Amino acid sequence: MNSDDFRRHAHQLVDWMADYIETLEDRPVRSRARPGEILGSLPAQAPQKGEAMERILDDFRDVLMPGMTHWQHPMFMAYFPANSSWPSVLGEMLTAVLGAQCMSWETSPAAAELEERVMDWLRDALGLPGDFEGVIQDTASTATLCALLSARERATDFAIKSGGFAACGDQRFAIYCSDQAHSSVAKAARIAGFGDAALRTVPVDDKFALRPQALAEMTAADLAAGIRPLFAVAALGTTSSTAVDPIDEMGRICHQHGIWLHVDAAYSGTALLLPECRWMLGSARHVDSFVVNPHKWMATNFDCTAYFVRDVKTLVQTFEIAPEYLRTRADERVRNHRDWGIQLGRRFRALKLWMVMRSFGLDGLQAMLRAHIAHGQWLARQVDGHDEFERLAPVPLNCVCFRWRPRAAGDDEQAVERANRRLLAALQDDGRLYLTHTRLNGRFALRLVPGQTRVERRHVEAAWRLVTETAAGLARATDA
């Protein structure tokens, strides 16, 4: 394939890409493929001879596309979104053709310095204090692991890095987060060598926010038992219901005991671009690290995680490793982002974020977020106003957790859960709307997040109509 072939195919693809987004609503948002269906239609061996790109792209359309769930579909209201946008796609095209590997400043100075500048832009736009510095990582899971590892090393004066846990003798450590915290906290605790045993799940209040009094009691109990409080995670928007932990109150407790406070704002943190949402962050006075994913709610292609820390020295000292073959003459004068995280190799991710922030402007991003939050509030009102549905959590932003209360089920919790599972399955199999579920206070909850870049009020209305009409249909079928 030469560059003329590329021009021909790429021009065709550009039109296919624009058509794809324009006509997305004609497709089911959730793939209806059955397990093994796609696999079975792919040849068992790689081809020996090269094939024509026409044929490959035909197979892409005919074989693969029916098996795709469409994350950029405005009716994608499952999980949290992983949004894209036109400026971001243009950025990805450039990143792909440049193919720069941005491990060190020298291996692409513009990438290193653009990353530094764009992280400063984002820090200031989110209202994070000016002494934070940022780096782009791949996912919030990785960033949270980096935060925990930094905390581990800071607390032990880098003894574990050099001597392993064995260097700490019998010392035990404790890690705190609410029972609503993301699973990446537990995963990080396992990876970093603390294990589940070190994890304290702090109870939450009726809004699903961590109870600071409980945190204070748990740290006191650990201290009394000779266990060292090490690391706490505050959720700025939990995964199940976007509950907001009391960051300033947690900060005071953490500061008192030298606990590293990490804020997981993976999804909801983007809302800090809105002055009216800054209450979620508070002063951030005692926050050590903060993670937000522009690849979720900020129209920037996955992957693009923004990780901010105050103590860059500890971050770098935790991860830096400088074999001869990686040394450059500029090392003393530049940021080598390979030392700011786990991976050595790094994509040029700053480019798409820069293009998004400039193309939308802060005004454009704020307008999008305000519209999405209004969609969530509208949906919450519909749930509240319907006598066969009930809301299961507050809706500070646009994540709405609710459940169906079919008359026939009455107060039988098991029957209610069965009905909601049936409703979820029916909606997912229908394919016009993709929503998922969670569990809140033991209750099976449906979860709708109208936060896709291109979602409009009409989509949210259609979603609610689908939910209520499907429920009504199930009720009729049960009655009959």
Added chain:
Amino acid sequence: MNSDDFRRHAHQLVDWMADYIETLEDRPVRSRARPGEILGSLPAQAPQKGEAMERILDDFRDVLMPGMTHWQHPMFMAYFPANSSWPSVLGEMLTAVLGAQCMSWETSPAAAELEERVMDWLRDALGLPGDFEGVIQDTASTATLCALLSARERATDFAIKSGGFAACGDQRFAIYCSDQAHSSVAKAARIAGFGDAALRTVPVDDKFALRPQALAEMTAADLAAGIRPLFAVAALGTTSSTAVDPIDEMGRICHQHGIWLHVDAAYSGTALLLPECRWMLGSARHVDSFVVNPHKWMATNFDCTAYFVRDVKTLVQTFEIAPEYLRTRADERVRNHRDWGIQLGRRFRALKLWMVMRSFGLDGLQAMLRAHIAHGQWLARQVDGHDEFERLAPVPLNCVCFRWRPRAAGDDEQAVERANRRLLAALQDDGRLYLTHTRLNGRFALRLVPGQTRVERRHVEAAWRLVTETAAGLARATDA
């Protein structure tokens, strides 16, 4: 920005992308930007109002491009390459517009099943035994960390995952690799809680390959000291000089002591596509895991790491975590790749690899590799035939380590090193060729890797001419 704007800009970008690659040779391969130069020309704050894409793309070309080092330039012979190709760029365009987040089977069935199939293709094409299963990860650093964590949990029956290192009492562990192993092994040992103290650097032979007798002695010594041998890394192509560790011999020792044997074939593993290079792998009988980066030498955009394991059950049990909000109805019947590694979120990386393997065919990839290896062999002969240069390592593939021996320096090792540092700096600052350095047996070595997708013999000839003429110029300047 709407889809009409996207069409207009994307069509223009496609032509720019093709022009960029076609005219790459007119640009210096290595950026001449000075530290802080790009940063200083970027505004301090994000724009409040959205800006026209024309203006953003102008800045991309005028401000950022001069600060890019061109990894796709055929004169990029530094480090190991991070190669792209036209089919791969087309794949990245599709991945970008689909914007699928492939954490679970359900969140994009076609992505999960294509990944499974393409990993099977690659396993078979590389000659790995059929009981390996593969997953795509981001980087070899991550894959090696996954291997170490799997080894840690297998050896302790998942006690560290649940109880942390504290659950193992006084038990100490040992990790083995040669003194030529990649820095990611040490980094993984630190992250996983073993620390530098657990790392045993095994000496190498005169070809820079690990000496198995030394490994046997070190494991015996550790066992005698009550330390548990846990994990060993065999390099299939070291970073400095692509030396090949004796995998089968290491395998026998590892098997005897229950040590997890991980093969780091990040760059050189792609050469296993050639039957004549299969000697490097041997039988692989006692290999537990294997990592190769299609994003290095296989024309597939960074990031795309292929991680193969025999014991998938241990891998998954090490990483799986299933909070309610991630559960799907298909979980029991499908692969959820989020449980095959550290990150939860995952890009649709299989697509570009599938497009590369089909477009090139195995024939096309083999032809490319054979050409690159011939370039390396040619270059090695030039070094050997030049009376002012000496080769510092064998050249099994296409990585050539050598140094200048200016007559004026004689046998003064410090003078020789100074001369080579000057030569490297002069070549790097010139910009027409990008090469880097390493250290072998204490000697400062220049390192040329003609392995870029589009590198031709004429580029290698030009590179050698630049090296010798620049050296001659420096010698004249010193004499004068």
